[in-house]
Amino acid sequence: PAMLGILGGGQLGRMFVTAAKRMGYRVTVLDPDANAPAADFADVHLCAPFNDAAALQTLAASCAAVTTEFENVNADAMRALAKTTRVSPSGDCVAIAQDRIAEKSWINKAGLPTAPYLAIESVADIQVELAPYLPGILKTARLGYDGKGQVRVKTADEARAAYADLGGQACVLEKMLDLKLEVSAIVTRVSAAQVAVFPVSENIHKNGILDESIVPARISPTLAAQAQDYAVKLAEALDYIGVLAVEFFVLADDSLVVNEIAPRPHNSGHYTIDACVTDQYQQQVRAMCGLLPGRTELLSPVVMVNLLGDVWREDGGEPLWDVLMEAPNAHLHLYGKKEARAGRKMGHFTVLAANVDDALDQARALKDTL
Ligand code: ATP
Ligand code: MG
Numbered sequence: 001p002a003m004l005g006i007l008g009g010g011q012l013g014r015m016f017v018t019a020a021k022r023m024g025y026r027v028t029v030l031d032p033d034a035n036a037p038a039a040d041f042a043d044v045h046l047c048a049p050f051n052d053a054a055a056l057q058t059l060a061a062s063c064a065a066v067t068t069e070f071e072n073v074n075a076d077a078m079r080a081l082a083k084t085t086r087v088s089p090s091g092d093c094v095a096i097a098q099d100r101i102a103e104k105s106w107i108n109k110a111g112l113p114t115a116p117y118l119a120i121e122s123v124a125d126i127q128v129e130l131a132p133y134l135p136g137i138l139k140t141a142r143l144g145y146d147g148k149g150q151v152r153v154k155t156a157d158e159a160r161a162a163y164a165d166l167g168g169q170a171c172v173l174e175k176m177l178d179l180k181l182e183v184s185a186i187v188t189r190v191s192a193a194q195v196a197v198f199p200v201s202e203n204i205h206k207n208g209i210l211d212e213s214i215v216p217a218r219i220s221p222t223l224a225a226q227a228q229d230y231a232v233k234l235a236e237a238l239d240y241i242g243v244l245a246v247e248f249f250v251l252a253d254d255s256l257v258v259n260e261i262a263p264r265p266h267n268s269g270h271y272t273i274d275a276c277v278t279d280q281y282q283q284q285v286r287a288m289c290g291l292l293p294g295r296t297e298l299l300s301p302v303v304m305v306n307l308l309g310d311v312w313r314e315d316g317g318e319p320l321w322d323v324l325m326e327a328p329n330a331h332l333h334l335y336g337k338k339e340a341r342a343g344r345k346m347g348h349f350t351v352l353a354a355n356v357d358d359a360l361d362q363a364r365a366l367k368d369t370l
């Protein structure tokens with residue numbers, strides 16, 4: 001069987017490996033962490049830095065196709081790999097998703113709305129009238145996730161001070177919007193003609209980290225269709241190949257604003273494993289191999305709950321899973337991480353029910369017992 005390669009061996013990599021193996025592929029994972037969650041299941045674990053020339057050479061020579069599970073992979077390494085093997089998404093697309101300034105300008109170029117924002121590449125850029133972006137959030141252009149690298153500011157002085165505190169690195173100042181809810185749409189694009197979008201997920205965050213995903217999202221079918229359409233338009237504009245996640249804000253007037261994109265399967269798409277005809281990891285395998293995307297229909301309303309290290313016991317012991325095991329419509333997924341820390345994503349569970357309200361009630365009751 002063909003060998004597939006993945007840069008990164010976190011939980012997304014682990015679920016990718018599981019899908020690929022089930023589909024008959026062998027998998028090589030590149031990750032410097034000897035305990036990487038994906039390494040347990042991989043055929044080959046290249047335990048080396050992401051820019052290790054020999055490891056990248058091995059990937060290029062042994063893999064029929066290579067993908068990534070995290071956006072902060074070296075885009076140049078991906079471009080170099082693309083000279084000898086299939087790489088999806090492309091290094092160019094990944095580079096755009098790594099930089100909020102490039103990302104937002106591409107979103108606008110695709111004809112889609114973002115929050116009003118100011119790109120700040122140097123201190124001169126922030127010496128302008130800031131009122132259109134206030135109150136706002138100053139976000140580092142690079143390397144932010146789970147709400148890290150973000151400062152909420154009310155005044156121009158606060159914004160300038162926060163920019164200085166962040167060390168003068170490139171940032172965006174984004175207007176704080178009044179969010180009714182947040183949703184995401186995950187699209188798989190194999191070619192211009194072969195595109196499939198998953199049902200839209202409603203996402204509830206806690207402390208800047210995804211807490212729950214509810215599918216179908218509790219929005220009108222028209223709005224859900226619009227989110228899916230926007231995700232496809234963005235994939236088209238980027239000439240994107242692979243799985244692309246698009247996060248949206250829903251405003252009070254039911255308009256949609258694109259928040260950000262992730263060039264990979266997404267936490268808000270974990271639900272697809274238990275609740276869709278094809279899951280987002282299988283879609284990534286299909287896309288990277290140039291196969292047709294699978295169907296994306298929802299088989300059942302579903303709620304996904306993230307399990308952070310916070311629910312582990314003080315001594316690091318696992319919570320008691322009995323209640324989850326006793327719930328016939330719940331599915332537990334653990335990522336095999338050795339050390340539980342507050343805020344660290346350790347696993348998730350899903351609850352399938354006849355409607356989202358029941359699924360949500362049951363999911364929250366289960367979570368409360370952990
Ligand atoms: P992720 O882990 O999803 O990559 P991130 O660190 O890149 O997160 P964002 O998605 O930019 O961060 O923001 C995190 C959360 O902060 C959003 O999901 C939303 O709840 C809130 N937020 C971000 N920008 C705005 C905004 N302009 N107006 C209101 N709320 C916002
Ligand atoms: Mg992000």
Ligand code: MG
Pocket residue numbers: 247259260
């Ligand atoms: Mg986000």
